[in-house]
Amino acid sequence: MTPGRPVPPPLAKPITLDTGETGSTTLAAAYGATSPDSGLVPLTLARRAPTADDVEIAIEFCGLCHSDVHATRGEWRVPPYPLVPGHEIVGRVTRVGSAVKEFTPGDHVGVGCLVDSCRECESCLEGLEQYCERGNIGTYGAADPRHDAAITQGGYSTSVVVDRRFVLRVPEALDPAAAAPLLCAGITTYSPLRYFEVEEGDAVGVVGLGGLGHMAVKIAKAMGAEVTVFTTSESKFDAARELGADHVVLSKDAEAMEAANRSIDVIIDTVAAPHDLNPYFRTLRLDGALFQLGLPADEMPPVSPGLLIRRRLAYAGSLIGGIEETQEMLDFCAEHGVASDIELVRADQLNEAYDRMVAGDVKYRFVLDTSTLQDPSERADA
Numbered sequence: 001m002t003p004g005r006p007v008p009p010p011l012a013k014p015i016t017l018d019t020g021e022t023g024s025t026t027l028a029a030a031y032g033a034t035s036p037d038s039g040l041v042p043l044t045l046a047r048r049a050p051t052a053d054d055v056e057i058a059i060e061f062c063g064l065c066h067s068d069v070h071a072t073r074g075e076w077r078v079p080p081y082p083l084v085p086g087h088e089i090v091g092r093v094t095r096v097g098s099a100v101k102e103f104t105p106g107d108h109v110g111v112g113c114l115v116d117s118c119r120e121c122e123s124c125l126e127g128l129e130q131y132c133e134r135g136n137i138g139t140y141g142a143a144d145p146r147h148d149a150a151i152t153q154g155g156y157s158t159s160v161v162v163d164r165r166f167v168l169r170v171p172e173a174l175d176p177a178a179a180a181p182l183l184c185a186g187i188t189t190y191s192p193l194r195y196f197e198v199e200e201g202d203a204v205g206v207v208g209l210g211g212l213g214h215m216a217v218k219i220a221k222a223m224g225a226e227v228t229v230f231t232t233s234e235s236k237f238d239a240a241r242e243l244g245a246d247h248v249v250l251s252k253d254a255e256a257m258e259a260a261n262r263s264i265d266v267i268i269d270t271v272a273a274p275h276d277l278n279p280y281f282r283t284l285r286l287d288g289a290l291f292q293l294g295l296p297a298d299e300m301p302p303v304s305p306g307l308l309i310r311r312r313l314a315y316a317g318s319l320i321g322g323i324e325e326t327q328e329m330l331d332f333c334a335e336h337g338v339a340s341d342i343e344l345v346r347a348d349q350l351n352e353a354y355d356r357m358v359a360g361d362v363k364y365r366f367v368l369d370t371s372t373l374q375d376p377s378e379r380a381d382a
Contacts, residue, residue, distance in 0.1 A: 024049050026056070029373040030157035031347055032084035036074035040350045042374065043082055045153055047161050055103050055167045056095040057111065062155035063088030063180040064345070064366040066211065066272070069354050071141060075297070079141045086155030086368070087113040087139040088180040090170055100164045108170040110330070112183035113320050115139050115152055115166050127322040129166075156350070158373050168327050171334035178339035181211065181365040182330060184320065185340060189216040189268055190329040191321040192291040193223060196266045200224025205260075205267040205283060207251070209236050209243075212270035212293055214341060214364040217243045220268075222336035228264060230280065239363070243341075251279065264288060274298050277315070281307040289314040340365045346372040 025046040032043050050056045068085035070076045089111040093103050103109060116137035117129040124132050137144055140154030146163075154160075170179055189212055198204060204220040206213050207230045220227050221244040228247040229240040240248045249256050260283045267280055272294035280290060281303070288311065303315060321329065333339060341364045345353045353366045 026159060028157045028159040030084045030153065031350055031373065032082050032153070032156060033072035034082045036078070040072065040156070040354070042347075043084060045084065045157055047159055048147065050095050050097045050161055052097040052099040053163050053165070054097045054161050055093055055100060055109065055164050056159065056161045057089070057091040057109055057167070058094045058159055059089055059091040059155055059157060059370045061090045061177045061180045062086040062368045062370060063184065063340070063342075064350075064353055064357065064368060065181075065184050066357055069357055080151045083141055083151075084153040084156050085140050086157070087111070088183040088185075088367075089139070089155035089160060090176045090180045090183075091160075094159070097164070103164060103167060103169075108172060108176065110168040110170045110179065110183050111139060111155065111160060111162050111166065112168065112187065112326055113139055114323070115162050116144065116146060119165070127324040129322045130320045156368055156370075158370055166323060168323070168330060171330060173334040174330070175339055177344060177367050177369070178342050179330070179333075180367050181215070181340035181342065182333055183326065185211045185215045185365060186219070186333060186338075187321040187326045187329050188212060188293055188318070189270070190219050190332070191325060192268060192293070192316070192318040193220055193266070194325065195318065196289055196291075198223045198225050198266060202226070202265045203228065203263060203285075205230060205264040205280070206245070206270065207267060207280060208270040208294065209240055210270060210360065211340075211362075211365045213268075214243055216268040216270060217245055218338045219333075222332070222338050228260065257283065267291065268293060270294050272296055274300050276301045278304050278307055281313055281315075284311060284313050286311050287313070289316055292317045342367045344369050347374075348372070
């Protein structure tokens with residue numbers, strides 16, 4: 001797919017959302033779902049005017065995450081429709097509230113998976129907003145208690161208004177389109193690697209080579225690790241090596257897996273389908289850890305406690321990252337030249353891109369070019 005101007009989409013009735021407490025709203029063109037089986041259709045949002053702590057952003061690019069597919073199709077739960085997805089947002093600041101000092105119009109900024117949290121619990125005070133004990137506020141599909149419980153709407157749109165505390169500075173060294181997936185796939189893989197304190201000479205295993213997996217390979221290599229990719233497909237061997245993997249193991253080959261025993265310090269498991277973890281635990285050294293990032297919809301095969309006990313292994317999960325850590329990740333990626341491998345799509349290609357994501361037909365992340373959304377001022381309904 002190549003970026004370009006789409007055929008103008010059919011007109012959509014304006015949907016008033018995020019109206020805020022004061023000031024006039026701004027219309028934003030968007031694509032979203034109106035029911036589990038509607039697909040993505042053109043919508044118009046009324047974004048609130050910036051309040052004192054807000055930053056208004058003209059969105060340039062928004063990454064497509066597989067979780068967007070699950071959310072809009074109601075596969076995890078039935079969300080509040082209409083729903084505009086997108087939590088990998090990059091754009092330029094257009095307006096700021098009176099209390100905002102850290103951003104000015106023209107700044108390159110990003111918004112990830114969170115737009116608020118309680119800001120008071122122990123997790124929030126430690127910079128772990130993703131684990132907010134009262135429940136964080138997701139970038140889309142969440143009731144925002146600071147704005148009359150309005151449902152948040154995401155980045156498949158031309159603009160967004162977000163509290164300054166949840167806005168990130170995107171280094172100019174990063175390509176803005178390729179930086180967008182860093183705000184989910186990047187931080188999701190960076191956070192457990194930092195938690196485990198991966199450094200030069202450590203051995204990192206990556207299970208799966210999709211959107212998350214390819215970022216895990218790049219970030220681990222930038223940290224100086226020796227990287228082994230575990231894959232069920234021989235067709236991904238060359239791709240793994242091109243991304244920087246030092247070793248590639250066919251995980252359904254019992255002899256190859258046995259040869260990898262006791263060779264890995266930490267494993268980043270990105271697979272979102274049920275799979276047996278026990279062979280991977282055997283590849284870990286004493287005090288090794290396996291971090292589960294993929295979230296299968298069905299039950300996983302049981303884990304053998306004996307494998308964990310005999311080598312003091314840890315089986316852990318990890319969820320994105322806090323705002324401070326996400327900024328750290330962006331700066332790290334800029335310093336080391338790390339970005340996502342992407343394919344740009346137009347607004348009228350979003351449904352096709354969703355189908356291709358489900359089929360695994362992308363290397364490695366789709367990114368929406370929001371310039372291909374229709375300006376709502378050009379619509380008769382605006």
